[in-house]
Amino acid sequence: MSLKLYCISALLLIGGTSGCLYEEAKPLVTAETSKFGPFIEGTSVDKEGNIYAVNFGDSTTLATIGAVTPEQRLFFEDTQTPGTAFNGIRFGAKEAAENRKVAYLADYKNHRVVQVEVNSKGEITSKNFCANPNIIQPNDLALAQDGRIFLSGMKFQNNTQVGDGDIWLCTRGGRTRRLDVMGRTNGIELSPGDKYLYVSEALDRNSTTVSNRIWRYRVHSSGRISHKKLFFDFDSVHTGHLNIDGIRSDINGNLFVVRHGGQEVLKMSPKGRILASIKVSFTFPTNIELGGEKGTTLHIVGRCGIDTPDGEGVGCVDTWENDAPGRAWSLLQ
Ligand SMILES: *[C@@H]1O[C@H](CO)[C@@H](O)[C@H](O)[C@H]1NC(C)=O
Numbered sequence: 198m199s200l201k202l203y204c205i206s207a208l209l210l211i212g213g214t215s216g217c218l219y220e221e222a223k224p225l226v227t228a229e230t231s232k233f234g235p236f237i238e239g240t241s242v243d244k245e246g247n248i249y250a251v252n253f254g255d256s257t258t259l260a261t262i263g264a265v266t267p268e269q270r271l272f273f274e275d276t277q278t279p280g281t282a283f284n285g286i287r288f289g290a291k292e293a294a295e296n297r298k299v300a301y302l303a304d305y306k307n308h309r310v311v312q313v314e315v316n317s318k319g320e321i322t323s324k325n326f327c328a329n330p331n332i333i334q335p336n337d338l339a340l341a342q343d344g345r346i347f348l349s350g351m352k353f354q355n356n357t358q359v360g361d362g363d364i365w366l367c368t369r370g371g372r373t374r375r376l377d378v379m380g381r382t383n384g385i386e387l388s389p390g391d392k393y394l395y396v397s398e399a400l401d402r403n404s405t406t407v408s409n410r411i412w413r414y415r416v417h418s419s420g421r422i423s424h425k426k427l428f429f430d431f432d433s434v435h436t437g438h439l440n441i442d443g444i445r446s447d448i449n450g451n452l453f454v455v456r457h458g459g460q461e462v463l464k465m466s467p468k469g470r471i472l473a474s475i476k477v478s479f480t481f482p483t484n485i486e487l488g489g490e491k492g493t494t495l496h497i498v499g500r501c502g503i504d505t506p507d508g509e510g511v512g513c514v515d516t517w518e519n520d521a522p523g524r525a526w527s528l529l530q
């Protein structure tokens with residue numbers, strides 16, 4: 198792996214302290230203690246600050262969601278719909294305000310978002326919230342305060358074309374609308390206040406990833422997005438080949454960006470400055486969320502180990518302490 202010199206190069210550029218930090222995450226769930234499979238993904242937080250991820254079990258149990266904290270246990274399994282494969286989770290803030298516990302789950306095989314609700318006795322019911330066979334996956338989802346859902350898709354091809362990535366909206370009524378098509382999209386997140394939507398886009402040439410960028414859109418109350426603007430191009434720090442995976446924001450609008458294959462999560466300011474490079478204990482982090490009692494503990498998930506091949510091994514979780522709570526946790530309070 199090539200050395201990443203973000204903080205040092207920033208120092209050279211402005212010739213002083215840049216405020217950029219090299220940090221290290223701590224293992225929470227290790228290969229020895231894990232009850233998750235290698236496709237662990239879709240990190241999310243509930244009102245209590247508990248962290249969830251998909252692929253509880255082993256590499257064959259793709260229709261499961263597990264609670265990482267306070268103890269590793271099965272939260273939900275879809276036993277009704279054949280082929281279900283979950284990749285993303287978000288807990289509803291609108292429903293939390295009504296004292297209801299509702300989560301939205303992205304199923305990339307059946308091209309749908311499933312809504313699950315936990316009642317006061319702990320019983321779970323589920324139903325389709327939105328579905329459309331033309332949605333590429335969905336791969337991950339971002340949940341607006343008012344209940345609208347933004348989805349990203351991802352199709353790996355040797356040579357990326359426009360249409361290997363997409364952005365969709367699920368309206369509050371469960372209708373779907375395509376908002377944009379582009380190269381291979383992945384990470385998706387809203388800023389605090391739902392003013393901006395961030396989406397990552399990667400390009401592959403001859404089976405090699407050559408570009409990774411983050412775009413920022415202005416979000417309108419209708420759900421329409423406009424003013425697409427390049428937020429950050431990783432070519433500018435010589436790491437365009439590292440795939441972006443999950444993106445999450447804190448209440449100050451800083452973004453946490455997973456770099457799958459880079460053993461790293463970056464903390465970036467709303468202006469696109471790299472504030473910290475957080476080293477993870479495994480090579481392939483997939484997604485992140487801020488949780489814990491105060492909503493400030495970043496939980497990073499991915500398959501355990503260094504250079505573990507895709508689909509092998511088990512799922513690991515690292516943590517790192519942020520100076521502010523996450524957007525998602527904060528909306529649930
Ligand atoms: C994509 O690349 C892989 C490895 O380089 C190759 O085996 C495969 O045939 C290619 N697929 C297409 C559709 O060209």
Ligand SMILES: *[C@@H]1O[C@H](CO)[C@@H](O)[C@H](O)[C@H]1NC(C)=O
Nearest residue numbers: 355356401402403404405407
């Ligand atoms: C991709 O492969 C083709 C055929 O082998 C070659 O002509 C082309 O230069 C390669 N492109 C890149 C960007 O490596």
